[in-house]
Amino acid sequence: xxxxxxxxxxxxxxxxxxxxxxxxxxxxxxxxxxxxxxxxxxxxxxxxxxxxxxxxxxxxxxxxxxxxxxxxxxxxxxxxxxxxxxxxxxxxxxxxxxxxxxxxxxxxxxxxxxxxxxxxxxxxxx
Numbered sequence: 001x002x003x004x005x006x007x008x009x010x011x012x013x014x015x016x017x018x019x020x021x022x023x024x025x026x027x028x029x030x031x032x033x034x035x036x037x038x039x040x041x042x043x044x045x046x047x048x049x050x051x052x053x054x055x056x057x058x059x060x061x062x063x064x065x066x067x068x069x070x071x072x073x074x075x076x077x078x079x080x081x082x083x084x085x086x087x088x089x090x091x092x093x094x095x096x097x098x099x100x101x102x103x104x105x106x107x108x109x110x111x112x113x114x115x116x117x118x119x120x121x122x123x124x125x126x
Contacts (some may be wrong), residue, residue, distance in 0.1 A: 001023050001056045001103040001104065001105060001106065002101070002103065002104060002105070002106045002108075002109040002110075003101055003103050004101070004102065004104060004109045004112075005098065005099055005100065005101055005102075006036075006040070006097060006098045006099070006100035006102060007099065007114065008109065008112050008114050009027065009032055009035070009036065009102075009104065009109070009112050009114060010025045010026055010027045010028070010032065010036060010114070011025070011026045011098075011114075012024065012025050012094030012095065012097055012098050013025070013094055013099070014027070014092070014093040014094035014095075014097075016021065016076055018076075019073070019074055019076045019077070020071060020072065020073050020074075020075065020087065021053075021071075021072045021075035021093045022069060022070065022071050022072070022075070022096050023069070023072065023093045023097050023117045024062075024067050024068065024069040024070070024094075025040065025067065025069075025070075025097070026065070026066060027066040027067070028066070028068060028112075028113040028114070029066070029097065029113075031108060032066070032068055032071070032108055032112065033063065033066035033067075033068075034106045035104045035105065036068050037061060039066060039077075039102045039103065039104060040059075040068055040100070040102065041059065042057045042058060042059040042070065042112075043057075044099065044100065044102075045057050045059070045070050045093050045100075046084070048096075048097065048100045049072065049093075049096070049097075052075060053072045053073070053074060054073075054074035054075075055072070055073025055074030055075070055076045056073050056084055057072050057073070058070065058071040058073075070097075071118075072093065085090075103107070
C-alpha cells in the first residue's frame with residue numbers, strides 16, 4: 001500500500017443547494033475508481049471536514065462515469081448569502097477533499113494519470 005493525497009488520483013467538482021454542498025470525485029480509470037470506492041467512505045469524508053459539516057454525509061457511487069459523489073448536509077453555514085462563511089457556495093470543498101490522505105495499492109498510485117505534487121514537511125500526515 002502507498003499513502004497519497006486524493007489529488008494524485010482523481011479530480012473533483014463541487015457546488016451547493018441551500019445549506020448542502022455536493023462534492024464529486026472523478027477517477028481516470030476503473031481500477032482507480034474501485035480504489036476510491038474502497039477507501040473514501042462517507043465516514044472518512046465527514047471526519048476530514050470535521051466541524052465544517054454539521055449534518056450527515058451521504059455517498060453515492062456513479063460507476064458509469066467512475067465517480068463518487070458526496071452530499072454534505074449543514075456544510076455551508078446557512079448557505080450562500082444566508083451564511084457568514086467566505087465560501088458560501090462550497091466551491092472549495094472539492095479542493096479541500098483532494099487533500100485527504102488515503103492508502104491505495106502501490107500499482108494504483110504508480111500509474112496515476114495526475115501529476116505528483118511535492119509534499120512539504122509541514123503537510124505530511126502524522
